[in-house]
Amino acid sequence: MGVIVKTDLKKILANDRVKPYLLKARFGIEKESQRVDLTGNLAKTDHPKSISLRDDHPYIQRDFAETQMELITPVTETLEELFQYLAAIHDVAYRSMGENEMLWPLSMPPQLPEKEEDIVLAKLNSARNIRYRQTLSNSYGRRKQMLCGIHFNFEFSDEFIQALYNIQSELKDYQQFKTELYLKVTRNYLHYRWLVTYFYGASPKSEANFFQEDSLRKAVRSIRSSQYGYTNSDDVQVSYSSIQNYLTDLSSMVKRGLLSEEKEFYSPVRLRGGHHVSDLADHGVNYIELRNIDINPFAMYGISYEQAEFLHLFLIYLLWKDEGSDCDEWVKMGNFYNDAVALEHPLEPTQFEKDAKGMVDEMEHLAAILDWHVSDTLFINLREMLMDPSKTLAGRLYKESEKSSQAQAAMCLAKANYQKSWDQPYQLTGFTDMELSTQILMFDCIQLGIKVEILDRQEQFLKLQLNDHVEFVKNGNMTSKDSYISTLIMENKTVTKKILQQHGFRVPKGEEFQTIEQAFRSYEIFAAKPFVVKPKTTNYGLGISIFKEGANYEDYQKAVMLAFKEDSSILIEEFLNGTEYRFFVVDDQVYAVLLRIPANVTGDGNHTIEELVVNKNRDSLRGREHRTPLEKIQLGELENLMLKSQGYRKDSIPKRGEIVYLRENSNISTGGDSIDVTDQIPDDYKKIAVDAVAALGAKISGIDMIIENKEVPAADKNAYGIIEANFNPSMYMHIYPYKGKSRRLTLHLIHYLFPELLQSRN
Amino acid sequence: MGVIVKTDLKKILANDRVKPYLLKARFGIEKESQRVDLTGNLAKTDHPKSISLRDDHPYIQRDFAETQMELITPVTETLEELFQYLAAIHDVAYRSMGENEMLWPLSMPPQLPEKEEDIVLAKLNSARNIRYRQTLSNSYGRRKQMLCGIHFNFEFSDEFIQALYNIQSELKDYQQFKTELYLKVTRNYLHYRWLVTYFYGASPKSEANFFQEDSLRKAVRSIRSSQYGYTNSDDVQVSYSSIQNYLTDLSSMVKRGLLSEEKEFYSPVRLRGGHHVSDLADHGVNYIELRNIDINPFAMYGISYEQAEFLHLFLIYLLWKDEGSDCDEWVKMGNFYNDAVALEHPLEPTQFEKDAKGMVDEMEHLAAILDWHVSDTLFINLREMLMDPSKTLAGRLYKESEKSSQAQAAMCLAKANYQKSWDQPYQLTGFTDMELSTQILMFDCIQLGIKVEILDRQEQFLKLQLNDHVEFVKNGNMTSKDSYISTLIMENKTVTKKILQQHGFRVPKGEEFQTIEQAFRSYEIFAAKPFVVKPKTTNYGLGISIFKEGANYEDYQKAVMLAFKEDSSILIEEFLNGTEYRFFVVDDQVYAVLLRIPANVTGDGNHTIEELVVNKNRDSLRGREHRTPLEKIQLGELENLMLKSQGYRKDSIPKRGEIVYLRENSNISTGGDSIDVTDQIPDDYKKIAVDAVAALGAKISGIDMIIENKEVPAADKNAYGIIEANFNPSMYMHIYPYKGKSRRLTLHLIHYLFPELLQSRN
Structure with a gap:
């Protein structure tokens, strides 16, 4: 029962052999939110169909109700990555819901239907999952299940525990040692969690029809974390003194019918061994799940980075900090303190202010000992919240609500988040440093429930996984489908031409x-x-x-x-006359044909060329360095030369309707326009492209073809010429063309890699 | 009947629009030789088994007799490439025959068996092929079929004919125009071929049992090109006045039974339309085959580059030169002249010396007009041969023979060729600029009858073809068998390690x-x-x-x-202790394991380190820049530092048996030794390598594995660690190791690419 933990941890945590591993840990977030329409009413629609509707979707599921979206990050090794995934999954969720819905930014649900039955249970596939929700509905009522929150999963790194383990000498068994560490942290968390409730509690008031009777009239810090929130009945009592006691108590609760199954145990911290509660017996504790975190209304993703940093440091602090000698009593006291703080008025100082200040001082001291560089603002903000309760989340929300209503305040916050999610719909927030095509591919994978792991971020190297099926993808479309030699062929223009020529295609x-x-x-x-x-x-x-x-x-x-x-x-080479088209071929099919036009502006008889350029560049599709679908038009040396050759200067005013070109080459990278012409190109030319790709033994290729007159049959002499075959053709320019229809090539690619997606749909 | 040809060609050949294409042409050589043992007797062995025994082997076939090897180059666009292939195919032929046989360097066969039946017909597969040889045997006797020669195939480039065609205006039909050009050249060649016989005739005397009676007692220039050589009966007369007449005459000869089939027509020039004589009717003449070229005893490959250059220029000259107005008479006169020259004594001036000098002058003049830069020595040598008949091939051979005998002279020449073919058995002559592994792969392909086309020489890009099955290979083992992504995985160490680790392999x-x-x-x-x-x-x-x-x-x-x-x-990364081995995996099997040892010398108590290095570097396996299986050991800055760290200098004399290392790293490229240990490595470690390659989704890979003690089971904790997976592992170091067994990985690779090779063998 926590022997080593008491005697040694304060010393050994600061040991030089431990310090390097201190910041190594694994994190995960689950976040529930209610879908609402643009007026803030609970959505009447089903979970978006564009999201794969599997019950076990790795990123986007439904919780209790059909409107209750649960966003799940993968396990990450840094907080940075954790928030990147959280942002990305939010992007996917928002854009999958469509432009008529948003996510409610509070833990407390928006106004609920008058009749409880009108809360629609999640329409899941598995009968077992539906039954479980029915049981919850019967035990707790549907209203209470509509509460939303953040679950924060935390795992010490193996190296960290190993380093601690190597220094201590009391416990021989590594797994037992690890479990003892987690148990200490858990007991301390349960004892001190009122501090989290004070700072980050954020459910001061309920909306209409949440409470059946108006049980709680006053505003508080956190309804959700209080006795009025999401808790089991008072009879449910579980000891954290040892893993054996914990498991014995839990199974006794189930046997006695107080819980329908072990996962119904709504502790503010859940001990996790693996997928199932029973794993704890075999493997001990592997990580813990903090479940008492309210949705932060002011953080776009429901929790701020600083909050997560606080939680990480807080957990290490709780490992370091002494605990009470009677485990069960220690936990019980914590429950009492927490309920008290949760039910304080949001603008009142907490009754434990002095203790809180002491703990913040200790945390800062510990961070210094451990050479842990937290955000500059963390301790400033914590102390400010202690000085001034209106700076806490509950305080802020309460004050915002006073201006109109909590629902109105929530609406404003929701709309701002909604707006940001739609600002640059081609980007995947969190991963905007990556290539655009890779961002779009990741978006589609997240939507379809394909797990995405980044193996090498700089190199755009992804591991995609659907059930047991793994595919690796680099730079958006370099895959297992193409052979090595076919890409080497395409990389080599001389060899490409020789082979195409030998197969009877016209090449220059x-x-x-x-x-x-x-x-x-x-x-x-x-x-x-x-x-x-x-x-x-x-x-x-x-x-x-x-x-x-x-x-x-x-x-x-x-x-x-x-x-x-x-x-x-x-x-x-001979130069072929005609128009150059890019044919995008995947698995013997042309999915897109693109015409690229050199950078240009169209005159209006009023504005100078320079003004027209500035205006055209305002398009949010235009940016710099290939992180937007189009590039901004430059007005540099080459453009000025090009203007000069046409008798223009930057300040010339072209006539209404006149097109002035600023570049000779049609590359998108130099400000050119992309125009989708897939439906305008006759099938016989598409067949040429498909056959050419097949001749090269390739599966994914961008064929650059010159066509003199597309009305003439492709079989005519010199009707076409193939200029190049690209083994890593850019996809984004087809997905976000300047003009014409979007061709979601990333989806075709994913379906090619994972044909089971289409099979299961049929 | 040759209208345009008479009026325009002298002018239009020198036209600026024609000149650029003048040197563009296509060439091919077929060369027959008799296999003999090291004493110069006709071999009693069968055609070497290591050569694929298909009747239609593209490079190495049997002609009439089992001992009569026919080497066939592919069609090439330059003479350089032609001779490269010719040399390479010779290398393959020599090394396939083994060290007990050579190729007879004369057109006249060595001493033949007394009994004609003892000349063994080629043991071909197809009954039709065997029957044809039986027919020849009956018509001409086996002795005469033992004559050997060179067939020189020549095709004007399409661009060249097109350029001529565009300038002329008399003939509207392109195919007819082309055929007329070839017919003119052919008639002129038949008329003037005595010049070739004078310079390059090289069959002055026969060996025992060639003639049944001693029909020809005196030495001549070319028995083979004379009436005593390889000719049809006098009744066989074919007109070259037009393609129609040519075909009509030929088929009438067959009908009258004078020829068994059309291909039995032994003209000194054969008109070729395609594979069959009948193609001529449909497609006209596409190329011509000069068949009157004796084996040049002094050229390692039976014909010299200068000779080929002469033939090319001679054919252009014959296109340029006026011909007689009566076609058939013109050809008949040529036959008469040629027979006269062929039967002149090799040391006598020719009776047509004046004409010959005039023609050489004209050829030189033409070359100048056409800006054609032939070898500096060509005209000097031609004039020297005219001045001094002993400088002609026949003259030289006759004079060499006078010292002992023609057979003795031939033996000396054969042995020198034989020696050169075995000097550096890892090289493929003609392609020594290419990577060594590619050279060895090409060798094996040529031997197995897989067509090899070089698509990009600098890039080591090959096209391999067996019947309709095409495979492309770059750098020896980059093929269609590996997926693009698996090679990208192997190229990226971080990603490789992540994936191996996820699969449970130990990596640093x-x-x-x-x-x-x-x-x-x-x-x-x-x-x-x-x-x-x-x-x-x-x-x-x-x-x-x-x-x-x-x-x-x-x-x-x-x-x-x-x-x-x-x-x-x-x-x-952590550094793993142990010995590093390279496992070469192809298609889930380890075919070789190599130990690499840093550059070193072993002391003998007498020599200085410098002397020991010089001595070790004498090994013909050691060279520079990866064109030999091992690299020469350097004595530069790094080596001297390494010596110093061990208390040595270059002039130190290490003790007998002491091994002194000159490098820390074991790379072969810095003089290291390669030691094959395939049979010494336990299977469980090989399985680790195979499984690791499979985990990466790869098929061809070189796994670098550290093993601390190979006697310990691979399953033991930390028994091994995988350092790297190489997607283009070098093959030559396994094929020509410093010590241990050679592992012919190129053969395994070819069998993996072309499994039908093994199927057809069963």
């Missing part, structure tokens, strides 16, 4: 050169007809010269030297 | 860092135990620091900065 004729002299000598072969000189490996169009009318020897030489600056091999 | 624990500061902060996590600091992407071991005893903070910092010099991400 040309030659590869390794030396400047060789290339010079072949002038006469190319000079008379349109041709292009380019480095073998191109990079955003650098080193490419196009001669649409042939070239004189001097210009030819210049172009050759320019290309050799970019690569040790260059290609000289 | 460690972390990735993106900034120096981050890495500095983690000092305490690593400092106490053995660890290694390395750039995320390593390149020949640069930037790696190993601390076997832990490190102080200063050394740790230095190592971190060193690694960051090589990459923007670094890894710090």
Whole structure:
């Protein structure tokens, strides 16, 4: 019973062999919220269909009611990552609900239906899950089940426990040692949790129809954490003195019919061994789940980073801090203190103010001993909340509510969150440093309930998992479906062309050169007809010269030297006349065709070119460095040269309807426009693209095809020419085109990787 | 009948629009030789079994007799490539025959068996092929079929003919135009071929039992090209005046029974439309086959590059040169001239010396007009041969023979060729610029009758084809068998480790860092135990620091900065004690395990370290820049430092049996030794390697595994650790190890790519 814990922990926590591992831990958050319509009424719709409706969806489930969305982060090793996932899952939830719904930002539900039966139970698939909800409904009534909160899962890192274990000498059994640590923290948490309730309690008032009778008239800090909240009956009493006692008590409660099953035990901390309560007996405690956290109305995701940091430090502090000698009494006292604090008025100082101040001082002291650099504002804010109760969450919400009503305040907060979620719908908040196509792919995976693990963030390396089926994806669409050699073929323009030519496709004729002299000598072969000189490996169009009318020897030489600056091999090829289209092929099907147009503005007879550019750049789809679907148009040297060649300057005012081009090349990366033309391109050209990809042995490819006149059949002589096959074609430009229909290629890709998704749907 | 050809060709050949394409053409060589034993007697063995025995082997077939090896190059677009293939196929032929046989270097066969029946017909598979040889045997006798020669296939490039076609205006039909060009060249070749016979005829005398009676007593220039050589009966007469006449005459010869089938027509030039004579009617002439070329005894591959260059220029010259107005008469005169020259004594000037000189002058003039830069020596040698008949091939062979006998002279030449073929048996002559593993793979493909096309030589990109089955291979073992993502996983050490760890394999624990500061902060996590600091992407071991005893903070910092010099991400990992082995896995099987030992010499008590290094470097397996199985040991700065740390200098004399290491790292690229230990490694460790490769979803991989003690079961705790998975593991070091058994991984790879090879064998 906590022997080592009492004697040693204060010393050994500060040991140099422990310190490096102190910040290593594992975290997870579950967050419930009610779906409401834009007027703040409980949604009448079903859980969004775009979210996979599996009961065991890893990220987005329904809790008790159909409107009660539960967002679940994966387990992460840092708080940063935890909040990234929490943000991302919120993005998916919001955009899946559609533009007519929001998430209610309070633990207390919005106004409930007058008749309790009108609260719709979650429409789950498994009969067992439905039965469980029915049981809860019978035991506690549906209203109380509508409370929402945060569950904060916390696991010490193995290295940390190992380091502690190696220093102590009292306990030989590692698993027992670990369990004792968690039990101490748990008992202390139960004893001191009133501090959390004071700072972060945030359910001062209920809305209409929550209480059947008006049991609680006054405003409090946290209805949810009080006796009026989500608790078992008073008869349910479980000892935390040892894991054996804990389990014995729990199973006795079930036997006595006080709980329908063990998971119905609503402790503010739950001990976790694994998936099931029974795992505790075999494996001891592996992590703990803090369940008494109210939704923070002022944090977009229901809990702030600083709050999580507080909880992490608080748990270490509770490990460090001495506990009372009688375990059960210690816990019981905690319940009493907590209920008292929970029921204090939100603007009143707490009756335990002095104790609270002492604990904050101790926590700060401990952080200093442990070289733990918490956020600069944490202790400032904690002390401010102690000085001024109106700065606590409950205090703030209460004061906001005084201006109109709690429901009105909640509506304002909900609308602001809603707005932010829709601001840049192509981004996945939390992961905006990653490539856009990867962000969109992750969005779709989260929505479809495919687990996403980032194996290497800089390298855009993902592990996707659906049940036992694992797929790895790099850069959005580099997958197990393509063979290594097919991508090497596509990477090599010379080889690509040779193979396509051998299969009878038209490709521009040309030659590869390794030396400047060789290339010079072949002038006469190319000079008379349109041709292009380019480095073998191109990079955003650098080193490419196009001669649409042939070239004189001097210009030819210049172009050759320019290309050799970019690569040790260059290609000289015939230039094909026509329009270039990008065909996106996945598994023998063209899912999108895109036309790219060089950066341009359309005159209105009033504004200068510069003004027109500024205006066009206001589009939220335009940004910088490939983190938006389109790039902002530049007005640099190249653009000015291009304007000059057309007789314009930045301050010229083009006529109404006149299109002025600012670039020669049509790359999206230099401000070009993307236009979806999938439905306008005849099938015979799509077949050419599909067949070409097959000839290269590839499955996922972007074919760049020149078509002179798409009304002419593809079988006609020189109707088309294939310029390039891209083994990692960008997807986002098809998903968020400047004009035309969005083609959700990431979804096609996911369905290709996980065909069982479509099978299970049928 | 050759209208345009007469009027325009002299002018249009020199047109600027034609010149660029003049040197573009397609070439092919077939070369027959007799297999002989090391004493120069006709081999009594069968065609080597290591060569695939298909009748239609693309590179190495049997001609009439079982001893008569026919080497066939693919069609190439340059003479350089032609000779590269010819050399490579010779290497394969020689090394397949084994060390007891050679190729006879003359057109005239070595001494034949007394009884004609003892000449063994080729033991082919197809009954039709056997029947055809039986027919030939009956019509001409087996002795005459033992003559060997070179067939030189020549095709004008399409661009060249197209350029001529565009300038001329008389002929509207492109195919007819092309056929007329070939017909003119053919008629002129038949008329003037005596010039080839003079320069390059090389069959002055026969060996015993070639002639049944001693029909030809005197030495001549070319028995083979004369009436005593390999000709049809005099009744076989075919007109070259038009393709229609040619085909009509040929089929009438077959109908009259003068030829068994059309391919029995032994013209010195054969018109080729495609695979069959009948293709000529449909497609016209597509190329021509010069069949009157004797084996050049002095050229290792039976024909010299200069000879081929002469033939190319000669054919263009014959296109340019006016012909006689009566086609058939013109050809008949040629036959007469040629027979006369063929039967001249090899040391006598030719009776047509003046004409010959005129033609050489004209050819030189033409080359100048066409800006054609032939070898500097070509015209010098041609004129020398005209001035001095003993410089012709026949003259040289005759003079060599006078010293002893023609057979003796042939033996000397054969032995020299034989020697060269075995000098560096790991190389594939013609392709020694390519990576060694690719050379060995190409060798095996040629031997197995898999067509090899080089798609990109610098990039080691091959197309392999067996019947309709095509596989692409880059860098020896990057193939269609591995998925793209599995190679990306292996390329990324962090991701590889994560996945292996998730699958329960032991990998060194460690972390990735993106900034120096981050890495500095983690000092305490690593400092106490053995660890290694390395750039995320390593390149020949640069930037790696190993601390076997832990490190102080200063050394740790230095190592971190060193690694960051090589990459923007670094890894710090625990260092595993033990021996590192390379497991080569293909398709779930370990085919080789290699131990690599740092560069070292073993003392003998007499020689200095420097002398021992020089001596060890004499091994022909050691070279530079990865073009030999082992690298020469260096004695540079690093080696001297290493010696110094052991108390040695270059001129120290180590004791007998003492091993002195010159490097810390065991890379083969820095002079290390490779030792095959496949049979010494227990199966449970091999299974670990196979399972690890499977966990990565890979098929071809080199697993680097540390084993502390291979006698301990792999299942023991910490028995092994996997360091790396290599997606393009080098093969040559297993095939030519310094010590131990050779493991022909290229063969395993080919069988994996083409499983039908093994199926057809069963």
